[in-house]
Amino acid sequence: MSPEQIFALIAALTAEPDPEAFATLKAGGADPAYPVTVAPCARPVAPTEIDGKTVICGTIEVPFDHRAPDGPKIDIAFNLYKAHSLSPQPDPVIYLHGGPGDGTVSRVARTIGFFEHLRGRRDIIAIDERGVDSSAPEMDCYTTLGDQLGDVVDARLQGLEMTVLEQDFISECLAELDAKGIDISLINTEQNAMDVPAVMSALGYDSYNIYGISYGTKLTMEILRQDPPGIRAAVIDGNAPPWLPLYSMFWQSHSAPIQLSLAPCERDPVCAEAYPDITARTFALYETLGEAPVDGPNGQIDPGTLWGVIDQRVDVTGSYKAITPYIPLMVTQLEQGDTTIIDQILSGALPPEPATYSAEAARAAALAAGLSNAEMARVEAMLSAAEHIEIAESTVDRAAQELEGSLDADARDTTLAEIFDDRLAAAIRALPDQAARLAVGRDYLDLRFEEPSAARLVTLIETHMTGETAEALSGLAHQLDAAEVTRVFELIRDDNEATVQDVEGALQLYLYACQEDFADGWNSSEKFSRLIAEDGAWGPLMQEAIVDMVASFETACPLFEKHPREDWTSVGSSDRPVLSMNGELDTQTAGVWGELAVQDYSDAQVVMVPESGHGTIRFSQCAKDITAAFIEDPEGALDTSCVEDLRLPVMLPDGTMHPLPY
Incomplete structure (x- = not known):
């Protein structure tokens, strides 16, 4: 960041909210059929974005069944990133994510990082598709997760066969959703496609472009089949x-x-x-x-x-x-x-390794060029300045995130317990691989049965995290008073989101794949084996090994009723x-x-x-x-x-x- 950008960021974060910014959305949206509720964006937003100024987040209420618009509703979570232009084009780009068991709304900075190249002249909208992450809070199987996640974690970490356990987990979760009155047959690509024009209407756009990746391409193709008004162009990647x-x-x-x-x-x-x-x-x-x-x-x-x-x-x-x-x-x-x-x-x-421009390499190149002592002194001054710039940029980013978090906490009257729990959850999500997340998730859930203690929180942190993350979280844990520690343990009992992300992601994928793609024999391990053999590229040994890629679906999908669209497999x-x-x-x-x-x-x-x-x-x-x-x-x-x-x-x-x- 330049100094001017830093000054502007501080001014924007500390200024009174602009009543005109996103006024239509704050007033409930542009289409009364699909009400908009604005909510704080998932943190950290700074330093790349400013909540309420460059980006706004929230939910849009749409029919659970678009063919019964007066029936039950579902909330579709969104992020809207304003174009950088002061005179933007009227047709934004809506991003449709993959998976579908992998949402995008909670990853504010990462999501827009993929689409900055389209943002110069157009707003960018990201949504979590129905039944996924922030667009499915009522679909969390907390009781099932609480009962079985420890076993799931242990089995995965030990590399054990989990066929029966997965079946039990899925069947109990489906029963839990059914008890809540949730019709999972409506978590499908056809209804998902109907959500998109509703979202764009609620946000006030008459024309828009679509960018779909992976499952998002399948969803885009279904939207093109339905052909609602307003589609200007589509990229499928x-x-x-x-x-x-x-x-x-x-x-x-x-x-x-x-x-x-x-x-x-x-x-x-x-x-x-x-x-x-x-x-x-x-x-x-x-x-x-x-x-x-x-x-x-x-x-x-x-x-x-x-x-x-x-x-x-x-x-x-x-x-x-x-x-x-x-x-x-x-x-x-x-x-x-x-x-x-x-x-x-x-x-x-x-x-x-590609050529790197480290201080050592630059210094060696300067010496090899035979520079004079005076010239080498200037080189050293430049290298020192570069080092200070790098440190300063890192400090600005970290300080901006901390300032944003503090201001957000003040605005919502958030206690230190909530701040600690949020940051712990974010740190767990940021761990580099699934095994690490599941390992800390198991210990995190086990704290539900422990007496509240700051020392137990520190042990959890130091067991699974290192570096600045561990240091910052441990320091925050030591600041908690007795009441706040008790509150943290209450939050641990209530909130399993960070620890079950991998398990829930698989369930969300099954909701779509098992109801649509594994209906009427359209996909199966038998078909897999036949097609790979007919193709002939892979030999017998690899054919046998690769077919295991669909084994988890063969386990899960018999537990689901099938709900394919009538012409689901016809070419669009x-x-x-x-x-x-x-x-x-x-x-x-x-x-x-x-x-x-x-x-x-x-x-x-x-x-x-x-x-x-x-x-x-x-x-x-x-x-x-x-x-x-x-x-x-x-x-x-x-x-x-x-x-x-x-x-x-x-x-x-x-x-x-x-x-x-x-």
Whole structure:
């Protein structure tokens, strides 16, 4: 942040609320059929946003069944991020998230981070889809969670088979929801699609654009099928068309990245001569290693090791490893029992680390250039200033979040107990992996049965957290008086949200997948086995291993009644402008599904992005620029030439790098 931005931030955080800011929403929204209730945004909002000034959050009441508008209601949670322009375009972009067991409204800063490239001229709206996270608070199975989460956590951490436990958990949760009078048959994509135009009407927009990722593409395609008024254009990124039996084709999400990323080698004469039939040989290598693993200096190289290297070039968090150039030589070596390249990959020596601009590197470069003492003194002054700037920016960010939290607490008369509980929950959600979250979740829930004690809170923190997070939380715990400690333990008994996120996410996914996608044999393990065998890319050993990917659905889905839409699996059509974006390395939704998604769309463009995974805008500025250009002018000629620069070269047997065609 510049000093001017810091001054403006403090002024905005401490100023009286602007009565004109979001006045229509604060007054109940633009459409009385769908009332809006404004609520504080999930913290931390600062330093990237200012609640009530640059972003506003809340809920929109819509019919639980849009065909019975006078019946029960459900609240759809939203964030509305104002465009940066003082003269914005009237058609915003609404983001439809994936999962669907993974909402977005509680992640204020992270969500808009994906869409800043579209925000220059347009508002951005994010929602939690019905039945998911903040759009489903009444659907939390607290009794079931309280009874079974400890067992679920223990089983997962020990790697135990949980088939019966999962069935018990799901069946009891469904019974709990039924006892509340919740008709889960209405938690479906068709009703979800009807929510979107209702949300946009409530927020006051006559025209809008859609950006769907993963399940959000399926939802977008259903909205296009329904064709409500107001849709200007749509981007579908990481496609999951409902007219494909995707759960029975999930193997293709792991074969397509191999085929798509090795196809340029097959097309290039030099590469093809060096590595003939490299795609088929790569698939065959999995079978070879299954029968005879290769011994390397760090252990055996088996199919799982190869899978980890090739399949995990990208992941759903947006991380990326530039392994593709080395795959043909790695495969060739492993066929000969040589582990040189794969050992370098596993050790982190490949791909080479990108050049970094550390103080040490800059100082070494300056010395190597033969600068004089006076010139080196200026270099040292610059490096010192850079270090202070980095420290200052971190301090500003942290202080802004603390100021925002303090002001928010004052405004809501929040006690120190609530602040501690909120920050503890946020810290648990921020832990890097599921096992860590479940481990602290188990101990967190066990505190329900303990006598209130600040020392027990500190033990929990120091057992599972480190660094500044642990220090800040422990310091806050020591500030709690006896009454506040008691209140924290009450909140622990009442609030399981942070500890059950992973379990609830699976349940939310089952609500959609089991009722829609696993109806009438459209998806099944038997169909999975038949389709993967008919395709023939994967050999028998891998076919048997990969089919386990649908095992959890085979366990869960018999517990659900089936409620597919009548023409759910028929190919959709639309005349709206649609941009289909797909990543070559996507292991969640196969890149080849993008063409199939728009096969009957009359105004569609398809872009395949090399070296990109699920949700292309996570991986390159090129993808962001293409989507921004499309939203700006959906009917115009789209320049996609930047994708050609993303194609990586290939390493030839002599160690040289050879460029490949796009």
